[in-house]
Amino acid sequence: MSTDEQILEEFTSKEYEHGWSVDFEADEAPLGINDDIIRFISAKKEEPEWLLEWRLKAFKQWQKMTEPNWANVKYPKVDYQSIRYYSAPKQDKKPKSLDEVDPELLKTFERLGISLQEQKRLTGVAVDAVIDSVSVATTFKEKLSELGVIFCSFSEAVHEHPELIKKYLGSVVPANDNYFAALNSAVFSDGSFCYIPKGVRCPMELSTYFRINAANTGQFERTLIVAEDDSYVSYLEGCTAPQRDENQLHAAVVEIYAAKNAEVKYSTVQNWYPGDKNGKGGIYNFVTKRGICAGDHSKISWTQVETGSAVTWKYPSCILKGDNSIGEFYSVAVTNNHQQADTGTKMIHLGKNTRSRIVSKGISAGKSQNSYRGQVEIMKRAENARNFSQCDSLLMGDKCGAHTFPYIDIKNKSAQVEHEATTSKIGEDQIFYCQQRGIDEETAVALIVGGFAKEVMNKLPMEFAVEARKLLALTLEGSVG
Amino acid sequence: MISIKNLHASIEDKEILKGIDLEVKAGEVHAIMGPNGSGKSTLASVLAGREDYEITEGSVTFENEDLLELSPEERAQKGIFLAFQYPVEIPGVSTTNFLKTAINQVREARGQKALDAVHFLKLMKEKMKLVDIDQALLSRSLNEGFSGGEKKRNEIFQMAMLEPKLAVLDETDSGLDIDALKIVADGVNTLKTKDTATIVVTHYQRLLEYIVPDYVHVLYQGRIVKSGDKSLAFELEEKGYDWIKEEVAAI
Amino acid sequence: MIKDAPAILENIASTFKGNKAQKSALDMLNEVGLPHRKSEAYKFTPITSLLEKNIDFQSIVADVFDADKLYDEAGSHLVFINGELDIEKSTIADALKFEVAEVSEGKHDPFSLLNAAYAKEEIRIESGYEEPVFVYHFNSNGFTNPRIKVNVKDGHTFRIIEKLITPEEQKTFTNSYIDFNVGKNAFGYHTKVQNYNAETFSHETVVAHVSRDGQFYNNTFSFEGAMVRNNLTINLEDENTEGHMYGLFLLDKKSHVDNNTSVDHTKPNSFSNELYKGILDEKSTGVFNGKIYVRQDAQKTNAFQSNNNILLSEDATLHTKPQLEIWADDVKCSHGCTSGQLDEDAIFYLRARGIKEKNAKAMILKAFAIETMQHIKVESVKEEVQQLVDLKLG
DSSP: OOHHHHHHHHHHTOOOTTOOOOOOOEEEOOBSOSHHHHHHHHHHTTOOHHHHHHHHHHHHHHHHOOOOOOSSOOOOOOOGGGSBOOEEEOOSSOOSSGGGSOHHHHHHHHHTTOOOOGGGSOTTEEEEEEETTEEEEEOSHHHHHTTTOEEEEHHHHHHHOHHHHHHHTTTSSOTTSSHHHHHHHHHOOBOEEEEEOTTOBOSSEEEEEEEOOSTTBOBOBEEEEEEOTTOEEEEEEEEEOOOOSSEEEEOOEEEEEEOTTOEEEEEEEEOOOOOOTTSOSEEEEEEEEEEEEOSTTOEEEEEEEEOOOSEEEEOOEEEEOSTTOEEEEEEEEEEOTTOEEEEEEEEEEOSTTOEEEEEEEEEEOTTOEEEEEEEEEEOTTOTTOEEEEEEEEEEOSSSOEEEEEEEEEEOOTTOEEEEEEEEEEOOHHHHHHHHHTTOOHHHHHHHHHHHHHHHHHTTSOHHHHHHHHHHHHHHHTTOOO | OEEEEEEEEEETTEEEEEEEEEEEOTTOEEEEEOOTTSSHHHHHHHHHTOTTSEEEEEEEEETTEEGGGSOHHHHHHTTEEEEOSSOOOEEEEEHHHHHHHHHHHHHHHTTOOOOOHHHHHHHHHHHHHHHTOOHHHHHSEETTTOOHHHHHHHHHHHHHHHOOSEEEEESTTTTOOHHHHHHHHHHHHHHOOTTOEEEEEESOSGGGGTSOOSEEEEEETTEEEEEEOHHHHHHHHHHOSHHHHHHHHHO | OOOOOHHHHHHHHTTOOOOHHHHHHHHHHHHHOSOOTTOGGGTTOOHHHHHHHHOOTTOOOOOOOOGGGSOOSSSEEEEEETTEEOTTTOSOSOOEEEOOOOOOSOTTOHHHHHHHHHOSOEEEEEOOOSSOEEEEEEOOSSEEOOEEEEEEOTTOEEEEEEEEEOOTTSOEEEEEEEEEEEOTTOEEEEEEEEEOOTTEEEEEEEEEEEOTTOEEEEEEEEEEOSEEEEEEEEEEOSTTOEEEEEEEEEEOTTOEEEEEEEEEEOSSSOEEEEEEEEEEOTTOEEEEEEEEEEOTTOTTEEEEEEEEEEEOSTTOEEEEEEEEEEOOSSEEEEEEEEEEOOOHHHHHHHHHTTOOHHHHHHHHHHHHHHGGGTTOOOHHHHHHHHHHHHHHHO
16 A cells, blocks of 8 residues: 555544444424424424414425536435434423533533533633524523624524514525525524624624534524624534434525625534534535625625535625625535535625625545535626625545636626636645644644635634634544545 | 765666665765766665665665655655655745745644744744855745746755755756855755755856865766765866766776 | 426427437436526526527528638638538638547536537548638528537647627527547647627537647637627646636627636646736626636646736626646635725826826726736737727727
8 A cells, every 4th residue: 555545544544533322311202394393393383374374385385396417416315304404402401591501511512522511611612502493502691682683593583683683684694595505494492693883893793503412303403693884793603413324415595684884794614414434324414504794894604614514505605795895705615535525605795885705715635526616796887896706726636626617797887707717736845744744744734725715714803713724634633646 | 974885866767867875874974976867866766765766775764764755845844854846836825834834744744733823933034044045035926027046046945944954955056056056055054963964966066165075976877977076176177077978988 | 407498499309400419418418408597507697598589490591601711821721610620611621521430538518418419410620730720600590500520630729719690680599519639748829709789699518538648728709799608618638737717708788798718637747827807898707717626636736826807897797716626635716806996096096197098997907817818829819819909908
């Protein structure tokens, strides 16, 4: 075996760190999906009638839709009737504070490195912890509410702030937007809601941590972020799942609304279970994320580090409606073994002087397929719109693929759009140079990949950057081709 | 310090080195000269452990240890430094970050504690003066967008930081103007001690006016065909390589 | 491809007169169908509905041969009238007429199949001429399917210049197919000048197969047409091969030009270079879709692609979709595309030197366009393109 093969072998046999699961007694819906299941979920959450109607309508529409097949990914047909659409760890009563939360649940999150005990947390981050279908705890709620910031689970928001939910739910991603969004709209179980009132700069990072625990269960969370005029918030999302032989479905929806002068920064470190080295198991990550810069001078910035999931289908997008609004997308997507990722962004320029910037760094190793798919659309009224896109791919080994599909549609002559893409191999010369200075091969690869992804990594909030860097190094350890 | 015996090396079945014998002791400076394509850079790369070359015969011992058994990083950790003819660019990785990683891995291999940020920076400041290198340059991506002179100075700066026992300078003088050449040579001379050795690989005699060799070897067609003291370098400068070629042809 | 628009296929079925090979192409076509409204490959050119709306597939119109349209250039001239080689008007004797042979590729490509099924004949041209060969298609019928196969023998250099001429007052649809087999160490050059009119609809397929050490060049210059779709595919089938694609689409009125190019690197050490430039004025639409495939065996591939565009009018539309698909790891590939308007600073600079605004603009646009013209080697074609550029840009 050559050194290269050895290293590849070593690398591909790397275990997923968060592959364990915990046996909770769970409150579950039967397998499958139909009107009754939706009623069951809605009833569990004691939802108002209008929301149930909204769900049922979405379900009707979903039944008429067909699963999209244009993405550059292949996976066996999902049997939607063998998925469980609701599973919640049983808790005797609804906990009023963290002290009442089942200590086992808290331990689960501790084990993931997420402490829900406020005193143990970095003071800069408030966390909403979601396990399977429900939110189990949200930290720093009181402190935030002093500023008028609402940060709570989606279910809670439905009860406490129905007027806001009614106004914004589905306003950015309509229930029938696409197949997976429609499914989510029908069966979503929980998620986070953030509301930043006018003029408030949220003093801490808001974060949701998603964990799939139960088997055969899909996760369908929904996140809604509303930033009023002149407000600012930075939001973080993290995810892991146990190691299971069967594929599990994650179909989330994230909606962001940014009013005049508002700025929302949304960061994701996605580390769902990617399946084993033979491609068995893993999460299907079919996610719709979209933000609207509704007000003038507003800004939405997406940053994502994607290392997990067996199949990823995800295009965080910005609708730049307000004049002078700004959309950004920074992404590092790493695929290894048999992972497949089709990810990118859409920047829809509607307003005048709107700007967008796309930086995508794809790293493919093992037998994986990594695709960037992006769309820049300059509509007729978008005077002086600007876009710059940069997509770079790095290949490690000769069994993987890197694909780039940028779509650029321009209907206004004043648009200035630039797109650049490169694909290259991690250089043997670079590795040798590092080695000659006494750096071993694995560290050399981590160093080179870190450099390649730096522009995106620098966009992550401090709290996430360290984790993301570690994750990147871990995912690609020794994978030289 | 290093002993090379009957070394044969080939790339893609083409033999480049056809039996090299060379003995370098601590405190010595050896110059390896020769026309283009004679195998000079191959020799430097083989000593550093580049895997593109296959060693078909011979041995290399470094401080009584079989060098050929070691990986490139192990060789570096044991004190072999190669100043590259074409230093490699690594986008997004600053020289500082790069060197910090390197030094700490070398220290780890030698059973020393990692340097903390304060001591590392102190060491860096000290060595920067040696090659007149600017802090701003060290914060930029390694070798990316550096001028030829900056790259070469950066190589010597790295050498100063890593304090090798045996430094192999591969055409370090190429692409340098006379001022840069002096700075580089001064750096190398300052780093020289009675415990270290230097192999200077070059095509021109110019560098050897500043880094004075104890021995000069002429490499031609994969063999050392002539050895002498520094006067040999002057002779080559004056007469070119043709007479060497003729001598070899005559044999 | 979704089966659709049986209306067209049914409509023309009664005119089918093909041989056995053509019948099997027809069967495959019926299986594949024509592009659907949602077909990714025709996303910006709804070809099926455009043809349905505009074209009378069965209309037969007297021929429109016009000797003035021929290039005044030494070389061989091949004149096709409504898809058939007119030997009397042509100056080449050994371009041979054949029956359409069994379709061996493009079995999923509806327009290649459509051509194979309805072509009246298959013309095979072999290299061996010092001078370029000029191919003219005078098409006045509603629906024409010129079909040509070119063989560039080992070590040969062969240039083909192709041109379609249609009447101004007649709606026509030309569905052409030309296939180049470029032998070992051979050079194939193919140049097209597309200066059609508001009634011309065309779908033009160019396929090249390049053998070891061979090179293929395509130059496509588009100036006008109701709907022009260019499908250019270069298959680099062996080591040390090169593919070159250069294009200019300089459009105004309601012209619609869709350039769909693809280069497939299958073996090590191959090279491709692509440069397309678009200048869009008035209500024109330009589409560029450039695909680069680098297969697993194609190590040490270098592939470069660039598409630059300038929009001159509020009503012009541009769609550009570069696409890189790479399965080999030791490759250097890059693509870039830009879209913008005229550089105001540059115009101001020229005006400050006393040049009229109109001239300043024309000067800058011509400079922008000229880069795509450097590979035209035939003088009269170069002149023609230059004249058309001058005419369009004033």
